[in-house]
Amino acid sequence: MAAISKITIDGFKAFPKDFELDLDGKNLLMYGENGSGKSSIYYALHALLQSQCKDKCNIYFSTNHPESIVNKYTNKPDAKVEIKFEGSDVVYSISQTGYNESVPQATSPLRDLNDKCVFINHKFLFNVFSFRNSQYIDLFPVFIKDILPFTLTRDKSKYISELYDEAVAKIKRKGSGYKIDDTYKGLIKKFNEETEHVIGLINQNAISTATDIFNNNFRDLGDRKLKILLEYNDNRDNIPQPNKSYWLRLGYRYHPIEIAGRIENKKLSTELEVLQPVITLKVEELQDDNVTYKPVPKPQTQFNEAKLTAIALSIRFALLNTVDPADGRFLALDDMLISLDMSNRAKVVDFLLKISDKYKIYLFTHDKAFFNYVCHEIHQSGKTEDWVYKRVSHNANNKEPIVLDEHSDYLSKAKYFYEIGDYDTSAINIRKQLEQSVGELLPYELKVDAKGRFISLEKLWDKFVTFYSNNGTPLDPVMQNLFSDSKLLILNVAAHYQRLSNPIYKIELDKVFKLVDYVRSLEKISNKLVVEGGKRIVFQHPTIDYKCSFELDSDLEIVQDEHIVARIPKCKNIRWSYNGMDNWDFETNQQDSNHPLLTSSPKITTFFKNCCEKLPLGITEEMLMKHCKISGVSINDYLGGARISALIIEAIKA
Numbered sequence: 001m002a003a004i005s006k007i008t009i010d011g012f013k014a015f016p017k018d019f020e021l022d023l024d025g026k027n028l029l030m031y032g033e034n035g036s037g038k039s040s041i042y043y044a045l046h047a048l049l050q051s052q053c054k055d056k057c058n059i060y061f062s063t064n065h066p067e068s069i070v071n072k073y074t075n076k077p078d079a080k081v082e083i084k085f086e087g088s089d090v091v092y093s094i095s096q097t098g099y100n101e102s103v104p105q106a107t108s109p110l111r112d113l114n115d116k117c118v119f120i121n122h123k124f125l126f127n128v129f130s131f132r133n134s135q136y137i138d139l140f141p142v143f144i145k146d147i148l149p150f151t152l153t154r155d156k157s158k159y160i161s162e163l164y165d166e167a168v169a170k171i172k173r174k175g176s177g178y179k180i181d182d183t184y185k186g187l188i189k190k191f192n193e194e195t196e197h198v199i200g201l202i203n204q205n206a207i208s209t210a211t212d213i214f215n216n217n218f219r220d221l222g223d224r225k226l227k228i229l230l231e232y233n234d235n236r237d238n239i240p241q242p243n244k245s246y247w248l249r250l251g252y253r254y255h256p257i258e259i260a261g262r263i264e265n266k267k268l269s270t271e272l273e274v275l276q277p278v279i280t281l282k283v284e285e286l287q288d289d290n291v292t293y294k295p296v297p298k299p300q301t302q303f304n305e306a307k308l309t310a311i312a313l314s315i316r317f318a319l320l321n322t323v324d325p326a327d328g329r330f331l332a333l334d335d336m337l338i339s340l341d342m343s344n345r346a347k348v349v350d351f352l353l354k355i356s357d358k359y360k361i362y363l364f365t366h367d368k369a370f371f372n373y374v375c376h377e378i379h380q381s382g383k384t385e386d387w388v389y390k391r392v393s394h395n396a397n398n399k400e401p402i403v404l405d406e407h408s409d410y411l412s413k414a415k416y417f418y419e420i421g422d423y424d425t426s427a428i429n430i431r432k433q434l435e436q437s438v439g440e441l442l443p444y445e446l447k448v449d450a451k452g453r454f455i456s457l458e459k460l461w462d463k464f465v466t467f468y469s470n471n472g473t474p475l476d477p478v479m480q481n482l483f484s485d486s487k488l489l490i491l492n493v494a495a496h497y498q499r500l501s502n503p504i505y506k507i508e509l510d511k512v513f514k515l516v517d518y519v520r521s522l523e524k525i526s527n528k529l530v531v532e533g534g535k536r537i538v539f540q541h542p543t544i545d546y547k548c549s550f551e552l553d554s555d556l557e558i559v560q561d562e563h564i565v566a567r568i569p570k571c572k573n574i575r576w577s578y579n580g581m582d583n584w585d586f587e588t589n590q591q592d593s594n595h596p597l598l599t600s601s602p603k604i605t606t607f608f609k610n611c612c613e614k615l616p617l618g619i620t621e622e623m624l625m626k627h628c629k630i631s632g633v634s635i636n637d638y639l640g641g642a643r644i645s646a647l648i649i650e651a652i653k654a
Contacts, residue, residue, distance in 0.1 A: 002086035011079030013040035037401030218310035
């Protein structure tokens with residue numbers, strides 16, 4: 001199966017109206033503060049996939065039910081969650097009417113996908129080790145809530161949690177003797193066998209056991225190795241023991257009481273009942289001899305939270321299929337590492353990136369620093385293009401989340417922060433957008449100073465106004481006034497420093513947005529090459545000790561439209577040296593402080609021609625284009641590969 005291409009949420013949890021998240025079959029990294037709506041995306045996926053085994057749509061999507069999670073601000077009569085997959089137009093959805101497919105499938109692909117996907121949040125990790133010091137760890141509640149509902153039986157007939165739900169719903173009896181129905185006994189037996197199989201995979205998986213995952217990925221350098229085992233035993237004792245595992249079974253409930261100074265177990269039930277099973281955790285630690293392992297009776301008392309979290313993740317990850325070809329399976333992870341420091345988070349991130357070729361990773365976090373760290377690690381791994389990066393915030397005015405692509409353009413970011421009321425940040429981005437938009441319409445030479453540094457927005461704007469005016473397309477005076485009004489009130493203040501005495505107002509931002517829209521609507525003056533007058537051009541011979549420099553007395557302009565027009569400047573302040581001697585005369589082979597070239601002003605075309613033809617230095621046009629530099633950049637690169645002489649000759653011909 002292909003990966004998810006789009007998620008649509010309408011009226012569900014934090015989303016009051018239609019919301020679309022385009023994944024395009026990629027991994028997802030999403031940042032959002034608490035209450036922003038990121039967890040609603042996590043639960044939307046969770047509800048959709050779990051609808052394959054537990055249909056609670058009539059509860060979740062009914063506004064009258066106390067467990068309803070329909071958005072309270074929605075005006076839609078029918079809330080829904082939808083997903084689509086790459087290369088398919090079929091829509092899979094849940095709503096009040098239940099699970100639906102726009103084109104009915106013989107077997108729902110979500111059924112198989114549910115068996116392969118993993119949902120983990122901080123609640124899952126908390127539940128694994130939320131036990132008092134006096135208690136033994138029983139993981140069955142975790143399994144029945146977060147693992148078995150997503151695990152099919154080996155024959156693919158049901159999810160294992162469905163077997164449990166049927167078993168505990170009601171004891172099925174038959175006949176006048178009120179005996180237990182054999183099929184019912186078979187149901188319990190099948191549940192136990194399937195659960196035992198899952199436990200066996202965690203303990204003995206040929207791909208990677210929980211022990212392997214912990215020791216190879218999460219163990220701190222220098223720490224002892226651990227053995228991590230789960231126990232699920234066919235304990236046939238009539239009286240359950242608190243420190244032992246036992247299967248789901250029919251039995252009597254007992255309660256320990258003290259009689260005559262002795263503890264005895266009193267039977268509390270007169271009829272057989274379904275007794276909940278127990279899955280115990282057994283952890284052993286390698287000793288100094290590097291051979292012997294010693295049991296850790298109460299891991300929650302002896303290990304810190306980081307190690308407990310690593311153990312919990314190792315148990316869950318042991319069920320991952322990292323061998324078969326990728327088929328759309330994913331890991332949805334919502335703020336699952338909030339209690340860990342960055343060093344321990346890094347280990348988990350490394351593991352996730354290792355398996356991201358088999359599982360799509362949908363990672364949600366409220367921690368901006370962690371978000372940035374994961375971005376960096378993704379880039380370092382060479383997988384940047386395999387991810388989408390989103391930021392979600394809650395728009396208090398419209399009562400809905402808004403989502404930003406973290407790698408989107410400045411204008412999108414400016415609008416995003418404008419919508420959430422962060423006007424200072426919006427102003428910073430709209431300034432950057434204006435700089436970019438103006439810069440895209442100007443030749444490179446007009447965007448930098450004499451040292452090749454990009455000039456400020458204020459200077460850039462002045463050059464922009466002059467450039468368009470000189471080319472017969474003067475800017476709208478109203479727009480010029482908008483810039484003059486805005487640059488002090490918003491653009492400088494927000495971009496360079498924060499001044500509480502000069503707050504950013506919405507109406508001022510509105511003006512700048514209008515200005516940006518205007519600039520983006522202008523047509524670029526095409527194919528114009530400019531070298532600004534006053535620029536100093538330096539030529540250094542690549543193999544001979546010869547250096548020459550000069551300045552342009554005016555702009556060099558070459559415009560190609562229907563025909564080529566060139567404005568050719570003159571050279572001035574010409575200076576040169578040969579073998580360390582200034583003003584060398586190649587005709588007389590001596591220095592000449594009165595050389596006529598020192599005071600002459602030849603056209604640049606003439607000067608270049610004489611360099612190639614009259615100097616005995618083997619200078620070619622190609623050499624000049626490569627080794628003549630403006631602000632440290634070769635003329636060839638400066639003009640985007642254009643050859644001055646060819647363009648000028650063509651212009652003269654025209």
